[in-house]
Amino acid sequence: MKLLKFMLFVISLLISLGAYAELDIKIENAWVSATEEGHDMSVAYMTITSQEDLILTSVTSPKIKTIEMHNTIVEKGIMKMRMAHEIKIDHGKTFKFKSGGSHLMLMDFKGPLKPGQKVKLILHFKDKKNQSFDKSIDAVIQ
Numbered sequence: 001m002k003l004l005k006f007m008l009f010v011i012s013l014l015i016s017l018g019a020y021a022e023l024d025i026k027i028e029n030a031w032v033s034a035t036e037e038g039h040d041m042s043v044a045y046m047t048i049t050s051q052e053d054l055i056l057t058s059v060t061s062p063k064i065k066t067i068e069m070h071n072t073i074v075e076k077g078i079m080k081m082r083m084a085h086e087i088k089i090d091h092g093k094t095f096k097f098k099s100g101g102s103h104l105m106l107m108d109f110k111g112p113l114k115p116g117q118k119v120k121l122i123l124h125f126k127d128k129k130n131q132s133f134d135k136s137i138d139a140v141i142q
Protein backbone atom coordinates (compact mmCIF):
# COMPACT_ATOMS: atom_id res chain seq x y z
CA MET A 1 0.00 0.00 0.00
CA LYS A 2 2.83 2.38 0.89
CA LEU A 3 4.56 1.51 -2.36
CA LEU A 4 1.39 2.26 -4.34
CA LYS A 5 1.05 5.65 -2.65
CA PHE A 6 4.68 6.43 -3.37
CA MET A 7 4.22 5.49 -7.03
CA LEU A 8 1.15 7.69 -7.32
CA PHE A 9 3.14 10.52 -5.78
CA VAL A 10 5.95 10.02 -8.33
CA ILE A 11 3.44 9.93 -11.19
CA SER A 12 1.71 13.11 -10.05
CA LEU A 13 5.10 14.78 -9.66
CA LEU A 14 6.05 13.83 -13.23
CA ILE A 15 2.74 15.14 -14.51
CA SER A 16 3.17 18.46 -12.74
CA LEU A 17 6.75 18.78 -14.03
CA GLY A 18 5.45 18.17 -17.54
CA ALA A 19 2.81 20.83 -17.09
CA TYR A 20 5.45 23.24 -15.80
CA ALA A 21 7.68 22.65 -18.84
CA GLU A 22 4.71 23.47 -21.07
CA LEU A 23 4.31 26.81 -19.31
CA ASP A 24 7.89 27.91 -20.00
CA ILE A 25 6.90 29.38 -23.33
CA LYS A 26 3.82 31.44 -24.03
CA ILE A 27 2.55 32.28 -27.47
CA GLU A 28 -0.28 34.77 -27.41
CA ASN A 29 -2.46 36.88 -29.67
CA ALA A 30 -1.55 34.90 -32.78
CA TRP A 31 -3.48 36.14 -35.76
CA VAL A 32 -3.35 36.11 -39.53
CA SER A 33 -4.58 38.85 -41.81
CA ALA A 34 -7.60 37.76 -43.88
CA THR A 35 -7.25 37.57 -47.66
CA GLU A 36 -9.65 37.58 -50.56
CA GLU A 37 -10.06 34.98 -53.27
CA GLY A 38 -7.12 34.94 -55.65
CA HIS A 39 -4.65 36.49 -53.21
CA ASP A 40 -1.82 34.31 -52.03
CA MET A 41 0.07 36.52 -49.65
CA SER A 42 -0.66 37.41 -46.05
CA VAL A 43 1.00 38.27 -42.80
CA ALA A 44 0.89 36.80 -39.28
CA TYR A 45 1.61 38.34 -35.90
CA MET A 46 1.94 37.05 -32.34
CA THR A 47 3.82 37.54 -29.11
CA ILE A 48 6.25 35.02 -27.66
CA THR A 49 7.43 34.97 -24.06
CA SER A 50 9.92 32.39 -22.86
CA GLN A 51 11.65 31.77 -19.55
CA GLU A 52 14.65 30.42 -21.46
CA ASP A 53 16.72 31.91 -24.27
CA LEU A 54 15.47 30.38 -27.51
CA ILE A 55 16.02 30.64 -31.21
CA LEU A 56 13.05 30.53 -33.53
CA THR A 57 14.43 28.75 -36.60
CA SER A 58 11.34 28.59 -38.78
CA VAL A 59 7.56 28.59 -38.90
CA THR A 60 5.59 26.14 -41.02
CA SER A 61 1.94 25.32 -41.62
CA PRO A 62 0.10 22.44 -43.28
CA LYS A 63 -2.01 25.01 -45.12
CA ILE A 64 0.64 27.51 -46.21
CA LYS A 65 3.47 26.43 -48.50
CA THR A 66 5.95 29.18 -47.66
CA ILE A 67 6.35 31.14 -44.44
CA GLU A 68 9.22 33.57 -44.10
CA MET A 69 10.33 35.45 -41.02
CA HIS A 70 10.92 39.10 -41.87
CA ASN A 71 12.47 42.00 -40.05
CA THR A 72 11.63 45.54 -41.04
CA ILE A 73 14.53 47.95 -41.35
CA VAL A 74 14.74 51.56 -42.41
CA GLU A 75 17.40 52.32 -45.02
CA LYS A 76 17.85 55.91 -46.24
CA GLY A 77 14.39 56.70 -44.98
CA ILE A 78 12.79 53.80 -46.79
CA MET A 79 11.19 50.89 -44.99
CA LYS A 80 12.43 47.54 -46.22
CA MET A 81 11.77 43.93 -45.31
CA ARG A 82 14.64 41.55 -44.76
CA MET A 83 14.30 37.81 -44.42
CA ALA A 84 15.60 36.46 -41.12
CA HIS A 85 16.98 32.94 -40.90
CA GLU A 86 16.50 32.89 -37.18
CA ILE A 87 15.02 35.06 -34.51
CA LYS A 88 16.38 35.28 -30.99
CA ILE A 89 13.90 35.10 -28.17
CA ASP A 90 15.54 36.46 -25.01
CA HIS A 91 14.36 34.96 -21.75
CA GLY A 92 11.96 36.97 -19.65
CA LYS A 93 11.24 39.44 -22.45
CA THR A 94 8.22 39.46 -24.71
CA PHE A 95 9.09 39.22 -28.36
CA LYS A 96 6.49 40.72 -30.68
CA PHE A 97 5.79 39.99 -34.28
CA LYS A 98 3.92 43.18 -35.06
CA SER A 99 2.90 45.53 -37.82
CA GLY A 100 5.86 47.71 -38.82
CA GLY A 101 8.33 45.35 -37.13
CA SER A 102 9.22 41.70 -37.34
CA HIS A 103 6.47 39.67 -38.95
CA LEU A 104 5.70 36.39 -40.64
CA MET A 105 5.01 36.45 -44.38
CA LEU A 106 2.64 33.78 -45.61
CA MET A 107 2.96 32.90 -49.28
CA ASP A 108 1.88 30.30 -51.81
CA PHE A 109 -1.46 29.15 -50.45
CA LYS A 110 -4.74 28.25 -52.03
CA GLY A 111 -8.02 29.97 -51.38
CA PRO A 112 -9.01 32.94 -49.28
CA LEU A 113 -8.18 33.17 -45.60
CA LYS A 114 -11.62 33.82 -44.18
CA PRO A 115 -12.13 35.87 -41.01
CA GLY A 116 -13.01 33.73 -37.99
CA GLN A 117 -11.29 30.61 -39.32
CA LYS A 118 -8.00 29.38 -37.96
CA VAL A 119 -4.61 28.56 -39.42
CA LYS A 120 -2.37 26.04 -37.72
CA LEU A 121 1.16 27.36 -37.37
CA ILE A 122 4.08 25.26 -36.13
CA LEU A 123 6.93 27.17 -34.57
CA HIS A 124 10.29 25.42 -34.64
CA PHE A 125 12.63 26.36 -31.82
CA LYS A 126 16.11 25.52 -30.65
CA ASP A 127 17.12 25.84 -27.02
CA LYS A 128 20.52 26.67 -25.50
CA LYS A 129 21.57 23.03 -25.73
CA ASN A 130 20.77 23.13 -29.44
CA GLN A 131 17.84 20.80 -28.95
CA SER A 132 14.96 21.29 -31.34
CA PHE A 133 11.33 21.33 -30.38
CA ASP A 134 8.10 22.44 -31.95
CA LYS A 135 5.12 24.33 -30.68
CA SER A 136 1.81 24.28 -32.53
CA ILE A 137 -0.68 27.07 -32.30
CA ASP A 138 -3.94 28.06 -33.96
CA ALA A 139 -3.79 31.59 -35.32
CA VAL A 140 -7.15 33.28 -35.81
CA ILE A 141 -7.84 34.86 -39.18
CA GLN A 142 -9.13 38.40 -38.84
Ligand SMILES: [Cu+2]
Pocket residue numbers: 070081103104105
Ligand atom coordinates in the same frame (compact mmCIF):
# COMPACT_ATOMS: atom_id res chain seq x y z
CU1 LIG B 1 7.57 40.85 -45.02
